[in-house]
Amino acid sequence: MYTRIVRWIDERLMVSPLWRDMADHPVPAHVNPSERVSAFVYCFGGVTFLLIIAQFVTGMFLTMYYVPDIINSYNSTKYLMHHVLFGQQLLSMHNWGSSLIIIMVTLHMLRIYWMGAYKKPRELNWIVGVTLLLIVLGFGFTGYLLPWDEKAYFATQVGVSFTKYVPFIGPALLKVVSGGSKIGAATLTRFFAIHVLFLPALLIVLLGLHFLMIRRQGISGPY
Amino acid sequence: MSDHEHKAKEYQAKGVVPFWPEHFLKELGVGLVAVAVLFVFSLFVHPILGHVADPADWAYQPAPDWYFYWVQNFFDVGGHYWSILHLVKFDWVLMFGAPILGVSALYMVPFIDRYPERRLLKRPLMLGMLMFGMLFFGYFTTNGVYAHNRLIIREPYSIFATSCATCHSIKGLGGNNRGVMKTPTGQWTYPPSLSHVGSILSPAQIRSQLENPQDGMPQLNLPPAAIKDLVPFLAHLK
Ligand code: HEM
Numbered sequence: 001m002y003t004r005i006v007r008w009i010d011e012r013l014m015v016s017p018l019w020r021d022m023a024d025h026p027v028p029a030h031v032n033p034s035e036r037v038s039a040f041v042y043c044f045g046g047v048t049f050l051l052i053i054a055q056f057v058t059g060m061f062l063t064m065y066y067v068p069d070i071i072n073s074y075n076s077t078k079y080l081m082h083h084v085l086f087g088q089q090l091l092s093m094h095n096w097g098s099s100l101i102i103i104m105v106t107l108h109m110l111r112i113y114w115m116g117a118y119k120k121p122r123e124l125n126w127i128v129g130v131t132l133l134l135i136v137l138g139f140g141f142t143g144y145l146l147p148w149d150e151k152a153y154f155a156t157q158v159g160v161s162f163t164k165y166v167p168f169i170g171p172a173l174l175k176v177v178s179g180g181s182k183i184g185a186a187t188l189t190r191f192f193a194i195h196v197l198f199l200p201a202l203l204i205v206l207l208g209l210h211f212l213m214i215r216r217q218g219i220s221g222p223y
Numbered sequence: 224m225s226d227h228e229h230k231a232k233e234y235q236a237k238g239v240v241p242f243w244p245e246h247f248l249k250e251l252g253v254g255l256v257a258v259a260v261l262f263v264f265s266l267f268v269h270p271i272l273g274h275v276a277d278p279a280d281w282a283y284q285p286a287p288d289w290y291f292y293w294v295q296n297f298f299d300v301g302g303h304y305w306s307i308l309h310l311v312k313f314d315w316v317l318m319f320g321a322p323i324l325g326v327s328a329l330y331m332v333p334f335i336d337r338y339p340e341r342r343l344l345k346r347p348l349m350l351g352m353l354m355f356g357m358l359f360f361g362y363f364t365t366n367g368v369y370a371h372n373r374l375i376i377r378e379p380y381s382i383f384a385t386s387c388a389t390c391h392s393i394k395g396l397g398g399n400n401r402g403v404m405k406t407p408t409g410q411w412t413y414p415p416s417l418s419h420v421g422s423i424l425s426p427a428q429i430r431s432q433l434e435n436p437q438d439g440m441p442q443l444n445l446p447p448a449a450i451k452d453l454v455p456f457l458a459h460l461k
Contacts, residue, residue: 027240081269095265113332116342165314
């Protein structure tokens with residue numbers, strides 16, 4: 001039955017070769033943690049990816065309760081924390097997940113740097129990687145505002161104020177980022193959209209590029 | 224021999240494993256440990272939701288998430304020296320130039336590193352950059368945490384100095400020296416010394432005096448962060 005379904009789909013779409021290419025590509029012994037325990041350093045990227053998936057899932061559930069306006073964002077967060085079954089845990093996982101992702105990305109980057117894994121032909125993947133890092137930090141910054149408590153408000157005020165130092169376009173940029181002359185309702189909706197729509201889209205595209213390049217170039221060899 | 228067995232032999236001979244399922248499942252195993260840690264942690268340690276945002280709250284001292292402490296502290300410290308050096312006109316060099324330089328350097332790493340060797344010890348410049356980076360983050364993060372804590376500790380004193388010391392004294396500091404003052408309701412009273420207020424009033428009574436001042440004390444419309452800082456501070460004055 002299974003084979004017949006696969007064959008039926010393959011007659012139309014030919015997905016098997018794509019799958020076989022990914023499934024069968026050989027993983028060398030030096031990155032295999034059961035061959036050499038020290039190979040666990042090669043897992044940092046994959047762990048980051050899994051944590052990002054977890055972050056997507058918890059984020060989607062949070063969005064079921066969160067209301068992005070200046071009156072309800074605080075109240076809906078409070079409601080989620082105190083009246084929704086496992087709401088507190090959900091928020092905690094999303095909150096600590098962000099920290100854990102930062103830690104894992106840093107470890108992953110250190111592995112790449114330490115081993116010189118960005119050397120030819122992998123320079124472009126380092127560049128994609130740094131962009132991924134900036135996106136992850138962008139998630140952290142925009143997400144911090146969403147609960148709309150005092151910490152969120154004033155930390156964002158400090159963070160956003162840095163844009164005014166950009167030569168020539170600084171003041172205009174400050175207005176664009178905060179959606180007005182100060183942090184307010186427009187900033188919140190803006191940050192919400194960036195946090196849940198713009199950045200995830202960018203992240204997915206760049207992760208796609210990252211993985212495509214890894215598949216193309218293979219993992220870097222031992223020294 | 225089937226195609227599949229053929230491939231398995233070939234992989235075995237080379238000492239490699241296929242990505243699926245052998246490698247994927249191992250990697251997933253490591254990843255699930257991380258997710259499990261996250262899950263267990265989230266059962267016991269919860270983030271705190273503070274008071275609702277109030278743009279008028281001048282007493283609130285914001286802190287960024289831990290991984291941004293170094294950014295804030297770098298610019299605080301940098302800005303301090305910048306003004307000592309009379310470079311305020313060139314603020315943008317520090318506030319825009321420095322981050323751009325840092326991010327560019329990070330992007331350019333593969334092109335800065337021209338060593339043919341991959342071992343870090345054989346790439347002294349890269350080792351140096353790594354050390355510099357780690358010291359940089361380490362220093363400004365700890366310094367940032369320290370500076371923030373100091374600010375939090377000093378906060379009640381500075382609120383007292385700016386908002387209360389014109390009338391009240393604490394242990395002889397501040398206070399209305401002539402003693403007697405005219406209240407908004409036209410009576411003459413003495414703003415009491417707060418040196419021992421903690422043994423006269425309970426924290427709840429202090430809080431209510433600050434939120435709804437009684438008798439001679441004017442309504443100061445203190446923001447919630449100021450009240451939150453002042454109540455434990457005053458309650459400790461025994
Ligand atoms: C969003 C975060 C990221 C994810 C999910 C991710 C994921 C991965 C994965 C799964 C690998 C395969 C090897 C491994 O796991 O070590 C990898 C390799 C690589 N990553 Fe990342 N990465 C991320 C961020 C970064 C960053 C910030 C950099 C560097 C600035 C970077 C640079 C690289 C390079 C150069 C490779 C190839 C390594 C080699 O061939 O040995 N990545 N990444």
